[in-house]
Amino acid sequence: MSTSQVNTLSELPAHIAFSRSIEGDIAVNLSNSCAQTMTISSLLAYCDSKQPSMAELELSYASIEGGGALRQAICDFHHQVFEQTWLKPADVVTFAGAQEALRSVYHALLQPGDEVIVMTPSYPSLQAMAEQCGANLIAVELAFENQWQVNWQALNSAFSEKTAMVVINSPHNPTGMTLSEHELESIVNLCQKYHCYLVLDDVSQASQYQQNSAVRKVDYDKAILINVMSKSLGLGGIRLGWAISQDQQVRNALIAQKASGSICTSAVDEYLAHLALVNHQPILARANAIIEQNIKLFNQFLSQHSAITWHQPQAGILATIKLSDKLLAGDSIEVWTKRCAEQTGVLLLPTSLFGLSGPYCRLGLGQKDFAEGLARLSNFLNG
Template identity: 25%
Template sequence: MNYARMVIEKEAPEEYGYDRIRYNLSESSIADQKLSDIGLSLPDLTLFYGEHRGDKELRALIAAQDEGISPDDVLVTAGAAGALFIISTSLLSERDHLVVVRPNYATSIETPKAIGCAISYADLDFDEGFAIDVARVAAAVRPNTRLISVTCPHNPTGTMMARSDLDALVALAESRNCHLLVDETYRDLSYGKRLPSAASLSPSAISVSSLSKAFGIPGIRIGWLVTRNAELQERFLAAKEQIGICGSVIDESIARGMLERRDAFLAALLPDMARRRDIVQAWIDREKLVDWVRPEGGVVGFPRLNVDAGFDLDRFYINLLERHGTYVGPGHWFDMPKRFFRVGFGWPKEAELRGGLDAISAALRA
């Protein structure tokens, strides 16, 4: 493994220093929750080794979200990042090939790069609404393709594929004897009809999610992967055991409590996130130098700056941060041009969101 630090992590706000940022629009989750915010307190737990697959009741709560999924199909991991690492290192080698839809979550690209496998990209296009092109994905598949990697709702654009596209990707993986990986971290933050978990549709599909983004508790590092392929599940379990044996019983207890409150939590959250999305939309409607594809899920969007070729993008980002105290996720975090940036509208307070958007407008004209 030839590890290299991911740019998105090197430049993360926690690395730069939260105290140096006034308007943090770079985060890709809802606001961080306290135990008291979600009505939880820590019980007097015995701190033993937990179940290797993850707490049985927690896995049952995860499985209950989709028909056709059982607790035995679920493996609890150290966040979605841990799930993605296990999947890549279990399925890919230097002899294998990956097809990844880009832009994508950095771990989905950087871990395969560290492994040394061949990678083909199916790039999304702003002018096509960042819509996935299944034919473009199919054309990239090779005889040694082991994995097709997508996210839905998409990070960083917030777009969603149609059910027909999801079905087509599942059929593609089945016909080419490879696996479809769908990062579904934002699925609970779908503003329209929520797609089924890909893993519920076929043993060739693997679903990944977590409690970090949609539930605002990244500090407990709880994610999961789901597959109905028993042989593959056993291989993933072996990887988890070799990395860390099991998860934290404290983290899994908190996660169980959160998912027991899932429906009520999301019922209160979704209208607020939709309203915040509308705040960004209203700003973009009056800001002629910025455009976006309106997100259909999640709490991020990926606007494009409508500036000429001579515009100094590096100076723009420096001024935005140093003079206006505003931090966004520049396009290079996602192997995209710097005229794109990720804006998070779920994490900041409403006044901070509005202040950050106004700061972007000011920095564009500095």
């Protein structure tokens, strides 16, 4: 095959391509979408010593839907953190990350010509995967001027007889928009009216630090919940995510997709994910305290740099910040962020990579080196 035949699926997502285009090392990723990670020994220090040792683990294939003990731990996690008490282990299918779970959901449930409603900007895959399935993306735009809140008029008119799926990501990547329980109920009602699937990409829903809005009462038979180890728990090195559906036909279709992807999740990842989920409370408490502290640091930073503004997120790990025209001094946001990265080692991703052009960048609030990133950025701004 000649290189001219390489198809568009072979292109890197824009945010990865942008990071790779930067010359020199990145010292602090101020756009990181994960909570602070930890070593295996720190994870083990949180864990109950009654757990069987990893040395006893048999290194065979795991079962295709995910091991029984892990799926029970996933259900317990959902019961305890999100009060989703109706879930059963049989409703869960594990995947190699939320990414594989989402890809399987899109490919299992969409036909060419279907419409998929996504709030934009968004995590790039939520838009790209619709296109890969031949479905039409119906974008509902979130705007800084509207505090990133849902535009209900636009959302209502986005639905049609062709709507096959609505994808909700709250707390939202990259804006930080968080849906209230009441707003989520309104979306469920719309999905019921149009008989469409509702995908809840809840990867940072457990990152709660102000008032607790983690509760998700989504008892809808066409809802598919997605979650993962990487975001709120900060354990992306455990490559494990899951999809939850009460519909057996949907689960069978997801398992069929998985059979042509990872086939099964790694037994080692399953072991570590089980340990972390059973002991999620101190892990989340630590991660969420770091986010809360970083929000305070960022507000202090803003009091010294009026050229940057934001709408402080109520939950989650991410926010979108706005830079003044004076600060950009005629440069595009892409040129400015690239220069910032190459001169200071601080990575800030422009939101154009997520589908929002204009003077905006994604800010990640989950990392312990946040203060160092702000100090470097401050020097850059002070020129």
